[in-house]
Amino acid sequence: MRQFLYALATLASHWRRRPGQFAALFVGLAIATALWSGVAALNDQARRSYDHAAGALGLGASPSLVAASGGFFVQDMFIALRRAGWKVSPILEGTIRLGDKSYRLVGVEPLTLPKISSAKMPTGEALNDFLGPPGRALAAPQTLRALGLAMGATPRIGDADRLPPLAIAEDLSPGMIVVDIGVAQRLLHRPARLSRLLIAEEPAPDAPALAAVIGEALRRVEADEAPELAKLTDSFHLNLTAFGLLAYVVGLFIAHASFGLAFEQRLPIIRTLRAIGASLRALTFALIAELTLLALLAGVAGMIGGYLIAAALLPDMAASLEGLYGAELDGALGLAPSWWISGIGMALIGAVIAAASGLVKTLRLPVLAIAQPFAWREAQRHWLYRQAALAALALLGAAAALLLGEGLEAGFVSMAGLLLGAALALPLPLAAMLRLGERRARGPLTKWFFADALQQLPGLSLALMALLLALSTNIGVGSMVEGFRRTFAQWLDQRLVAEIYFEAASETDAHRIETWLARREDVAAILPLCKAKTTRRASAIETAWPVEIVGAPPHETFSAHFPLLETRADAWGSVARGDAALVSEQLARRLRLELGSHLNIPTPTGDWRVEIVGLYPDYGAAKGQLRVDRDALVSRWPDARKLDYMLRAKAESAPDVMLALQSEFGAGVARIIDQAALKQRSMTIFERTFAVTAALDALTLVVSAIALFASLTTLAAARTPQLAPLWAAGVSRRSLSLLEFVRVTLFAAATALVSVPLGLALAYDLVAIVNVRAFGWRLPFHVFPSQWLEVFALALLTAALAALLPIRRLARIAPASLLAVFANER
Template structure:
């Protein structure tokens, strides 16, 4: 039985794949594109979360819990003794963990003592072998090879001049942060970071037979809100939220490409059925059953999806490496680990499985043309078969289902459920396709009517359209989906970028910003030199210097960004409209301002009480105001700078805002500021800061936009496939026309008018569906990033639709040329 099935598949299906290499390659290419896009998207998020997870396991070893600082300021080292006395704690390993350097030089400084040997990590052996060097070399550090230093080198590290005591080999440090790591004894690391007497983390090794849940509760009571007690995986979970918005947007675009590819596979299998109709009819006439024929066609499509998905996945692995470099620096630098590109284990199997399932589903629909027809009917053209007719029950069912999905899309998009609101975009597009299935007949008639507008060639093209309604509908849908995706998601992301840029326009009111990193990265640290503000205030032409701080903090199970301001040049739109009495409450530490996404997650509203965990304990504050604020990476809590310094034990500032005195020479003041600031600290104007932030947001959407245009290119291939099928089906007919004296130009125009009818109708449907989905996408993105995004329909809607249509119509050229060049004798003799 199995041997017979394999022989049948090899002779009648696999053989046909090799006989029609062009169609086979084309089908595999589009499935490969879809698989490549999916692998790239999975690799983007997997690289960030995987890098954090790998670092967590490399440093945590067999620790079951971690006590970590609420912010990067850590917590008081006196907590260590209290932690060690908690029943069930076999070992408590203190650590300093702080990113150092920036951009290409970004690394991680780790400080630990001899108790690290109880974690069983790869650092254990390295520290044992080279501990003597760390003890004998003043301010000595061990570096990974990727740091590019040799033993004995001296370089500035934080507040000290460090000496390279040794270089770790790849076996010891190659997997830890990609070899970009510096290891020091705990006291040295505390001096380097300027945090003597403070810790960032304590890794907890449980005693045998200890209940981890009870141990967590006991540790939570011991730290009394001054630190966070959680599974080591908390760092990975918080890192995943940083890239979640980009992942959702790119995944939606990649899914659109997969849907379009499914329609193309449907057309490819329809083409296969059309070409093999004489063979299939013969097999039916001699007693062949329909079931095995259908199963063989489905198996053939599965092979296309399997090989196309496998090849595309390999390409996607390399494409993902390039895509990770397109992510905004704010996302990459929001986690402590250095992002190393890696493909998650599930990426390739899921991508290939998605391609295979999509191919099977599309082929199953196309195979109905074999399964539903009688043997004698199999000799007729596909379009005249009863298999192409849509039953009324199916049509009404599709109408009800499509309408329900569109209504559901509106509800989901408008519901304030955060990033999940973006599911409404995909739901709306799928619902539109199902509604169009219910309207197959009017859509096909519209395609034929447009074709007839082009005279005699159009009349012949219209007849061809009417003979294959299901295939024409499928092709129109590929064009529609491409146009809808570009118009809706493309314009919605444009609105988002514009709204995000507008929300930071208030920064332009400050003349100069000084920060440790670019303003586009949300400068959260390290702290600026303590004497820098006083130095800048003495520069001639400087009217005022205001301080501000940004820092990531843990609130609940998520991560938020603390923003603290004082009066003066450092301004924020977050406090616009806040009255003086309320500002006084803010300054007294009685209230805070929170962003909309935090309010949604924690079920808060103005007037609610909020327990704010800090290194000095839990402080109960009132929510003064809930604000829309760009929260693509994390939510925001705004408080007074002095309060933050006191509660979070984080003196100093990460941002200095400078106002230039009226009449002063801006260029001269800027030059003086640059001269007074250390070389590794960023100096930028307020206007440039706004531009940098807007560019960073735009960069984050560039991957999604690129995928959308790939969807349009896939739609182009789909139109090419459909018209090639039309030419193949009518080969004898076209040969007769040529024998009767019809010119090549007439036949070429016939195919082009057929393409015009399908493409224009698909583009118009896409423009209509895309315009409506554009509004839903704008609302959904607003909920996803906790920001009010104005809906701005622009003429670009039509421009995008026209460009997408032109690209799609390019697919009509090869089949039109082939139709005009058919050899008359061979065409007539084909049957």
């Protein structure tokens, strides 16, 4: 123990003398942990929100009936439907104010709730209490905390009413309070009124039709996709995770480089300790303890950084998830203990990975071996061979994953293999370049320049690999995002041809509006759309996937403008005949459909066999989509939603039409938007989706700059002995530092050159493989040379900035320090 402590103290004293090295190591580990845990926090947050959405008693998981005209309806409809055999459960929702905050009050009837919801209700005595009197108000623990109230409290609502005693229900959404339906009717002052009927079981085929029981008063609303959110958003999160891992790896490169250097510089200390009798075991424990302490420290710092990153990115991610999938995220970041444990664990694992080779090398070192770069050329050749072998292995892995694997994971594995392989192979072309330079060089100084650069290569290579990864990712992701932006904008222009889009509140409203519009001269065409939902399975194993079927009337608006990827001759004619469909790219890939294949669509009136006559891109859509003729759809789906409209009008009269529509029909128009606003909104969703990606991309670049800086700083100290002879031979410090600067810039430039093809390969992998597997659509592959220039400049700038400080130090180094090299021979 004594030995261990003194060995640890002696080893640790090294960091006091070299705070820069310690900082690089610490920052490397901390950044790796920060980016990884930041992404993990974002993912956790999203998953928790999905759970909450699903956990809001699962009320959204059942289809329901709502008033066709919106608002409330009489309870008698519930009784009438139940007595007709419809298994429906009444809900009354409203808002109450407690203190200065609003809460969503949901009244439920526990005995008739759908199974998915009733399973989450209290049972036994607790159910008796819930039914009352006086009943119970169920709320999430957070809600109770926010209210500052304990269980059993009965907060006042307004002047006269009180909530029933509060009780905790773990998986309710915050801000939601659940009471018995009778209590809700009293508190919301809606006696015998309901806002929704959940359909607990689909009505039997021979059950009376909805309209036969209660007329047109209620309309059916499909279940939220909330429970499917987790599935749909998986790809999105996998993307994030991949980025987190990339950043983690880049961070580890930094840590590895610093560890390597630290171990090398401490070899003499370790040798001395061994010579004066510190046992190998004590030294091993000391090194491991040091590593663990460092990892814990850096891990905690990284976790704090990760929290900050996640907090900064959360709004963008929340917005893009909502835009893409309609998933709502809690705005406040919550941190689970598992997040802390996994984050610190990643820091520890990272530290071990980064330090393993150095540790093993140190401990296996014979006490008497002399550390100097003797026969370094020989050693370097070995090192290069090893790098080449590892690179080949990684590239082989990438190829295997690409050829043999199928899912998104395989896509990412191939990408990781490609990046890693390329990074490992990087020193090969660099070394070749330097050898060539050395051979071609005339003057002694130039020759020395190349030879010395060659010797420096192993020390810098890790930092350069990190830079390569960051630059390639930058090019790859940049190409993808820019390419997508252009494609998307063009696609929006083609797809959004109609001037006005609106949704009627009910079918009665829809008819009235249609009649009214038909009389207006400034409306060139009324295009009613019709929507139905179904699910399709791609295979027996795969779970059902939601598919939307859109029925549109035959019109020039579609046949002349609608963007298609592949199409048969007279595709629109076939669609209009009612036996053909256009299929979205996602759905086509999922179901392996091509032009000419046939598809059986399950409908309420039996299977409907259609021929696929066209494939169209449906960027950003999480579900599959089919487009068919409207009349054909209505004849097979009598209950299909017939509320959506597109209007053609002159651009200048569009605002008038919109105003007139709204003033004439008021709440009869549920939603209305013009073309420009719709495009704007779509682009906003798009931008936000990639905001997180772009932010992580930029962070990775910053990290690689830090890596380069750390490596250069630590190397600079070790460079003095190499430079001193030149100085003694008459090369000025200014020239020496200039040469150093040129060398670093040269390295960066060469790395940037290599990063262009790698970045393009990455971009191709992203658009043609990862994106297809993640989202189901393929993007056109664009090349943006201006981006390369940008990246090139960025690389030089990064290198220059990173090199500046060490070189400034060199230029100002005291001649005494250089002299010391001779006085104090190693």
